[in-house]
Amino acid sequence: MIVETGHYALVLALALALINAVLPLWGTFTRDVRLMAVTPSVALMQCAFVVLAYGALTYAHIVSDFSLVNVVENSHSAKPLIYKISGVWGNHEGSMLLWVLVLALFGGAVAFFSRSMPADLRACVLAVQAWIGSAFLLFILLTSNPFARLAAPPIEGNDLNPLLQDPGLAIHPPLLYFGYVGLSITFSFAAGALICGRIDALWARTVRPWILIAWIALTLGIAMGSYWAYYTLGWGGFWFWDPVENASLMPWLAATALLHSAAVMEKRDALKIWTIFLAILAFSFSLIGTFLVRSGVLTSVHAFASDPRRGIFILAILVFFIGGSLTLFAWRAPILKQGGLFAPISREAALVINNLLLTTACATVFVGTLYPLALEALTGEKISVGAPFFNATFVPLSIPLFLLIPFGQSLAWKRGDLYGVAQRLAFAILCGLGFMLLVALWHGGPVLSVIMAGLALFTIIGSFTDLALRLFGHTAAGSEIWARLRGLPRSAFGTAFAHAGLGVTLLGLAATGWGAERIAHMKVGETVDVGGYELTLTELTPRQGPNYTELVGRTSVRSGGIEKAVIEPSQRFFPARRSSRAEAGIVTLGLGQVYMSIAEQSPDGGVNVRMFWKPLVILIWIGALIMGFGGLLSLSDRRLRLGLARRTAALRQGRPQPAE
Incomplete structure (x- = not known):
């Protein structure tokens, strides 16, 4: 019943x-x-x-x-x-x-x-x-x-x-869906505003919390998904540029651009057409991702369905909403009035450049993801577009984006002083360059990793520079610092933490070039060195789980003769599904991780193993948590609520809206 x-x-x-x-x-x-x-x-x-x-x-x-x-x-x-x-x-x-x-x-x-x-x-x-x-x-x-x-x-x-x-599945899909599907409400706000003609700063302030909610959920959902892939699939990778992974990255890039564009529209009543278009674009990428996952055009661990009828139905939904919204946009956009003007050197201009870089990066991911599918549909030829393409196109766009973050955050609205900002960021610039030199001398490794490491530290320090100057500038006393702290909006702290979190993630990504990997065949009692650690397989034991059986490879992790940890990678077999999967053994040592996965036992009693030392790898996901925390700080800013009520009341009474 x-x-x-x-x-x-x-x-x-x-x-x-x-x-x-x-x-x-x-x-x-x-x-x-x-x-x-x-x-x-x-x-x-x-x-x-x-x-x-x-x-x-x-x-x-x-x-x-x-x-x-x-x-x-x-x-x-x-x-x-x-x-x-x-x-x-x-x-x-x-x-x-x-x-x-x-x-x-x-x-x-x-x-x-x-x-x-x-x-x-x-x-x-x-x-x-x-x-x-x-x-x-x-x-x-x-x-x-x-x-x-x-x-x-x-x-x-x-x-x-x-x-x-896996426990990750209990967290990853709901978070991803709250971001992925949550962008529908920003789409509805954009389409609703076009229908009733209410596209102004009040609209931007109204929609901004909903953008933030979707962005926070999507950020954490993508991070949780990458960690799930990292420890569940058994190959030690957290991102494979899989088409379905890309399908979640594209809405995130568009939503990030939308979040910054909405800030300009709220503060300066500018970029109206662009903000509405980004709101449509972000949800359109969510629909495209849904089509990729459920139409059967992709074969992926993430894909759910392979029924062509379902794919046609979703394609019809996609065409209706994307085509309808773009038609509505083309009809109503010409009536929008020009908003506030700003100088080429200003925070608004920096946010415009930020938007251009983000949307261009999104376009490269879109082309790399859909081009093989389109080519196969038109010619029958199958090609693979993988990491080399995305690294060659996406990474060069990311470097100027990270350089821009501290500068844009420190520039004034309407008209800024680039030289003055560079002086204020001098400490962050020197720290970034010094860290690059230190990494090059200490670790060496790929040049790109060295550049990314310095850029990451510059982004982290630069994100808090403006905030620190506003709190501690001009030799303020303790009571004055406290008064300034109470007077600063939470969104200022949220912005700093979100940008710094991005820098922390970049540092974790940079460190992937300094890791070590070993693939070997091991028997009980044998030892293999990886990244300065000795891994000794001490026993292979069968074990019964609730709905599976597994072979557990108990392994001792030592450094300098001292045991640091014991990990238990396993190979699990699920009788009902007649399938198996590797369960990685992972231990966090400092900010890095020793990672080990095993295959099925061979006739000689040994197992094939894959081992990694991944320095600073957990910074990838710590950075995502910091970004989410920054988003929550901005979301908790009372001005988003009180300012909206104040503006709405003024609008209803026909009074001028209060200034920010």
């Missing part, structure tokens, strides 16, 4: 989405306040029904209801509870339901928290969000029903893909 309730809830959610897709727009065009006022309540009801449906599917997985096709194909009664819950989104149908759940949650959040928005703008935003929800609810009900029943249920299920039976 619970399962049927979930199915009916999806149907009711579709009906409510269709109502919200039509009535608010009609109310906007006819200026009917009552129709516009209905929108938030309907959005909240739609959200409640989708939550009910998702809860029903989760319940079916937890109790192992094998009368559902989805549970049979993706679960097992012996599977641990955490993987039963995460298994809900570890398949095509369940992940699409998560897609719709995030859509509905963002629509419900706008309905609940944006009461100070102008009524027509809120109605249009929720209407566009309802159109998106209707399309994907139809997709689920017509092609990907997660509640399909079996006439003769089996006694046991087929289990979940072994690669997905």
Whole structure:
């Protein structure tokens, strides 16, 4: 009965989405306040029904209801509870339901928290969000029903893909979806603003928190995904330029550009057309990524579906929303008035250059990802575009971007002093150059790694330079420093931490050029040196897990004759799936990691092993956490809420808006 309730809830959610897709727009065009006022309540009801449906599917997985096709194909009664819950989104149908759940949650959040928005703008935003929800609810009900029943249920299920039976899966997809799908609300804000003609600084301030939420989630989701690949796939890599990995990177690059562009629009009422276009572009890349994952055009560990009918349906959704939004943009963009002017040397100009670099980098990833698919579709020829292409195109664009970050952050609005900023950043510049020299003398290694290391330290120190000068400049006393600290907006701290986090991640990436790798065949008692550590295989032991068996290679990690740690890489076999996967053994030593994975046992009793020493590797993910923390600091800035209410009240009363 619970399962049927979930199915009916999806149907009711579709009906409510269709109502919200039509009535608010009609109310906007006819200026009917009552129709516009209905929108938030309907959005909240739609959200409640989708939550009910998702809860029903989760319940079916937890109790192992094998009368559902989805549970049979993706679960097992012996599977641990955490993987039963995460298994809900570890398949095509369940992940699409998560897609719709995030859509509905963002629509419900706008309905609940944006009461100070102008009524027509809120109605249009929720209407566009309802159109998106209707399309994907139809997709689920017509092609990907997660509640399909079996006439003769089996006694046991087929289990979940072994690669997905990992704690990282309980974190990575929900975070990624909140970013990936969360960009739908920025798209809805852009389309809604174009429909009702409200494109101004008030709109930018209204949409900025939603951009931040999506950006934070997408940042952390991508970082968690790279860490999952790093320790789960057994090959020691955190990024392979896989087309599906690229499909999440492209929206992140576009969202980052959008976040900076919205700041210019909010502060200076400029870049209106560009900001609206980026809001459309960011969600368009999310739709393209969804098509790549679920159309069957890619074969990847990340891909969910290979049914061409589903691909055609998603392609139709993609064409409708991208084509429709761009048509609306072309129709309404010419009526936008020019905003504030700024000098070529100013913070606005730096943010414009930042946008150009980010979008160009996004374009290179887009071309590298889709070109092989287009070539195969047109000519039948298969080619592979991998790391060499992306390193040759993406990296040269990243270097000037990192150079620009501290300078842009320190420049004044409207008109800046480049020479004065360079003087203020002199310490950061010297630290970066000195670190490059130190690394070159100490580690050597690839020239690019040396450059990236110096650039990373310059970015980290430079990100806090302006903040430090504003707090401690002009020999301020302790009480004055405290007063300045209380007076600075949280967004200033958030910006500094987010930019510094990017520098920390860059330092971790730079250090990949200083690591060591060994591939060997080892028997019990043998020792192999890697990166200054001695790894001794002490025993090979079979072990029984809840739904798998594994061969564990207990290994001692020593340095200078002293045991630093014991790691247990293993090779796991899942009988229900008749498949196996490597479970890496990893130990963190300082900021680096010793990494080891083993293959199946050979007839001579030994195992093939792959070992790495990865210095500073955890900085890659620490940097992402710092970026997320910076985003949360900016999101907590009270000005985003109080300023919006103040501007809205002034607008309603016909008074001039208060200055920033």
